[in-house]
Amino acid sequence: TGDLADRDQLKQLERYVFRYLAKLVEEIASGTVDPNPYTRGTSHSACDYCPYGGICHQKTVSGRRNYKTMTAERFWEEIGKELNRNG
16 A cells, blocks of 8 residues: 655666666677576466467576565665666
């Protein structure tokens, strides 16, 4: 309940998203398109909905991302850390 983000947090999120998108564009343009699927526990997997699942060899992908539930406070801490790490 209540506000999810204030004005400053939204600006911070905008900076994070645009920096992340720029990084993705650079990687794609340089030919880095390795599979990097996510899971959330054992019942949710992006691979279930991906049309390339048959060619990506999803079972052998190392470093699979596993999303966990986090609080709003922790989310904003992580965004801040990432922005500080990358300027």
